Amino acid sequence: MSLIISMFPSVLMIAAPIIICALGGLFSERSGIVNIALEGIMMVGGFAGATVCVLLETNPALGPYAGWIGLVAGLVAGALYSILLAVSTINFKADHTIAGTALNLLAGGITIYLCQIIFNQQRTQSFAKGISKVKAVPILSDIPILGDMMFKNIYPTIFLAVILVFIVYFVVFKTPFGLRLRSCGENPQASASMGINVYKMRYAGVILSGCLGGLAGAVMVLTSGVQYTIASIHGVGFISIAALIFGKWNPFGVLGAAIFFGFSSALGVYASMIPILNKLPSEFFACIPYVFTIIALIVFSGKTVGPKAAGEIYDSGKR
């Protein structure tokens, strides 16, 4: 039991970027654009975050806030990069999967190219601090058990992620904007007939997903890494897509799925200390998110859970 408690901070560290990125995917898929490019967007965000953090760290005035400014840089970079996806899929009717795949490949090339230009090596320089852990959250850390699990020695990014879950839930399910966004993902022709600008809504969906994807990349690099390399993101963008599906395209589902996936990743490291589980190879735990998502897809099949028109190219004349 004490092991699980001590494991929890690293579970939450792994889960935070998955939650944020999957929320990004939620915006885009709810608006009807399948965003395979999340992996690439995370790379761009992670690179921007790490670079800004390295460059500002030595600055006397901004130094203490370098990590947080890095997060903002990641968010902006992700948003800018996602515009490429928006233009290609919304205006130029490109296949969502192909455009997304191209952007994933491009992200790997362009980030490392820029590293070579800026730092003369195939990775960014390592930053000294990134985002630092909170030693203990006042009051909350005094709660027995729960305080040790969630409010001591923890990265503040998980709180950001949980707050975002509530915000996204409110925006998508409780506001007129959210209703319009969702309608574009279900039946864009019907939405258009009600006077909704489908193009605008989808732009909003994709760029919001770029913001959150980029933020997630920066969160991941600045909390769990010391620098950005080509292997920094290693498939977390795709795990986020898995979390989105596993969480049935719902923010709270996403939260649960991401924590579950974070738990299975952390187990890969901690399993050697747990009897029974230490017989299993660490690769087994790495596979869990993917295998469970396939099983979830089979269980969900035949029911309508995902946005109906996601992945379809919008053609205003279609009946």
Added chain:
Amino acid sequence: MSKKNEKIIIPLIAVGLGILVGMIILLLSGKDIATLFAGLVKGLTGYDMLKAGSAVNLRYPGEFLVSTMPIILTGLSISFAYRTGMFNIGCEGQVIMGSLVSCMVAILVPMPNFIAVVVCIIVGGIAGALWAFIPGLLKSKFNISEVVTGIMLNYTALYGANYFLRALPGSSAQRTVNIPENAMLGSELFKQITNNSRFHWGFIIVIIAVVLFWFIIEKTSFGYSLRATGFNKEGARYAGIKVNKSIILSIMISGFLAGIAGAIVVQGTFGYGRVMVAMDNYGFDGIAVALVGGCTALGVTFAGMLFGLLKVTQPLLQTFGVPKEIGEIISSSIVFFVALQYAIQYYLLKFTSGKKKKKQELQPQGGDVK
């Protein structure tokens, strides 16, 4: 402009735009564009333009062909599924499974000379086909997108394969032992001719695959039923084609080609199994090759050479002082521009119809995309 011309012109425009993007990025970062072309020429012919009078080094064309072989196979793999209306993004995982099983059989099962090479390649192919069976079955039975299952299976394959590779006798944390000499595709003869490049007999397998692909897709009734399924699933079903069977068979053949690509990477290029931290993108390169090649046998062959060249040029560019990632930037921009084919088509039509109004041959815009 006729449909047939368009199929050739659009990829060519995409390639041109991709190279243009690469050139602009080089310029913006203050590098010399000439190095890019010098790199490409050296990668293709082995002649160094920047050093006048230097001898041609046949090692470079040899390595160029080595990098071309697996991506022509993965390009064919993606194309085969694409012609049946499926996007086999799981190709990467099928390559990994092909590599794994070919490597395991080569190391664990002692076999006589010639048989070893053939058996290892075929079991690699079968492993790829079986891995592709999963998305095929889920697509035909539950109507689950092969894209999502494919992505999930890619990572399952990556981590799963690492476990088995490490468990093989004699493996270190990074690689297995060398596979036995008699399962290798390499040859002393080629080594001598091409100045110690890794060029190997795999090219024969690639040629067979290209010809068989063309024959099956274009010339057999089986290929016709696959293409019909790709054009219009419901129409094909109405015409009496067993659509579900077509889907599963097509993605399995696609997986078989990917598995063979994985096998020749082990048996030809490296000679041992690699424990991988990240994917090495043979499958994703295949997507690029298939799209640029228009999913035809000949197109894929040429596109495979183009992307193989971009790949093999990367280390050369690094020696010329240009970051090697420019190769990836160019190849991924090309894929991006191919994805924009409707835009290219639109502007092309606008451009040509503006020029010669008489020859106008308007085509329906927008509408059906798949």
